Amino acid sequence: MQRSAPRPSRSRTRNRVRMLACAAVPVMIVAAGCSSDSDDAAKDTDKPAASASKEAPKVAPAKFSSLPADPCKSIAKKTIEDLVPKAKDKSGSSGKSSDISTRGSCSWNGLDDNGVKGSQYRWLDISFMRYDSDTGIGSGQDRAADYYKKEVAKARATEGAKGTKAAPASGVGTEATTVTYSLTKTDESFGYATVVARSENVVITLTYNGAGYAGAKSPAASDLVKGATKATKEAVAAVPGTAG
Template identity: 60%
Template sequence: MHRSAPRLSRILACAAVPVMLVAVGCSSDSGSDGKKNAGSSSSGTASSKPSEPTVEPAKFTDLPDPCTSIGKKTIEDLVPEAKKKGGTAGGSTDLSVRGSCSWNGLDDQGVKGSQYHWMDVGFTRFDSDQALGSGAKRATEDYGKQVTKTKATEGAKKAAAEPAAGIGEEATLVTYGLSKTDEDFVYATVVARTGNVVVTLTYNGAGYAGAKTPSSGDIVKGAQKAIKEAIASVEKTAGADASSPAKDDAKTDAEDTKKDDADAKGDAGSEDSPKSKATPKS
């Protein structure tokens, strides 16, 4: 009996050791997972970045046909006897982004010589881009480049530039002279911007066989008249950014209401009513 007691104590002591190790192991694993979870949460919060503001949508999503952007009557007045009254379209891989058209003609005035005129109109449209900026911003930058390029025309004489009021959102008129084919040409180039579209129009003229050189004033007036029509055609383009569907619905509802009111007034003032009968004029 005295021998078995110490032996039993040793067995119980050995049996207790694994239980303690398991408890310690569980405690250690739990603490490790907690640190990992805390680290992941902290890392996730630190890596999140605020979203970049979106750029303003482009106002115009299409361009007009350059060769029909200027009225036929204007073409007849500014380029008499044009070889192609419908104009000659310039090459373009995408007419919704870039397009141009030109006209030229020699008006024979008999013994008074001949008057030669040439006109060209070009459109460039810029889309809004998250990295490059809004279409209007990009168009403004190109507008400045085109003005600088025009003022630096090779061989230009007495080049002068000035703001052109009442044309698009901003416009610049550049006038200069050029000598070609032994004749003096008078030039007027107007560079204008409306929304995200840049319009450049050049108009020039010269007198042949003894005819007088066109006056700078007439050339300038012609260029300004033509580019105003070209810009108007851009603003009438179906691709212009119209109102939202919600606004369209509201507009339709308002028009329906207005129509209903008009119908009601019409019923009240029918031909049977004395007030509705017009008094004949003598």
């Protein structure tokens, strides 16, 4: 006769239920822990995207990366001969620069002595200033535009100048202004024409002046402006990368 398996007592059944319940608790805790780690990981993943959106805005690259290697050659020899007759040095006198890629200058002067008929003195000076783009400061074009305004203001505020006038100079670079005035030096009245021109991130300041000695008439303001404008256009075209 086959015996049936003995039934567990009620007390043993309750103990086994308790053991199963206790065993289930750690599993739930682990599961909860994994879920929390996943949420934290997701949050960490979002952080780089948030910081990337706060990066400094990019600025437009500067158009010109250099200046004429020799500023004295930025104006044609024929133009120098016309504007500064009898120039002491037709090749010009270049100014000192610690970085010729960002700044440069050159000047010419001469006296055309005609004895008792009078003499004509002329002086021509040109300077270049180039700006690079910088994310912390701004684009080269914007920086050059600021310097351009300062140069125009400087020319208009020349000490001792009389009859100062300023007018836009069309067809010269990105923007340009001509400033004219007269100035008394060595008991003579000198006429001045200064052209400040900006070509993208490069600013060119050209000053042309002259006077008549021994009874000779001083140059007319219109002639000075015409000569200064012509020379400035040549200087703008001499910047590497500029279309002539």
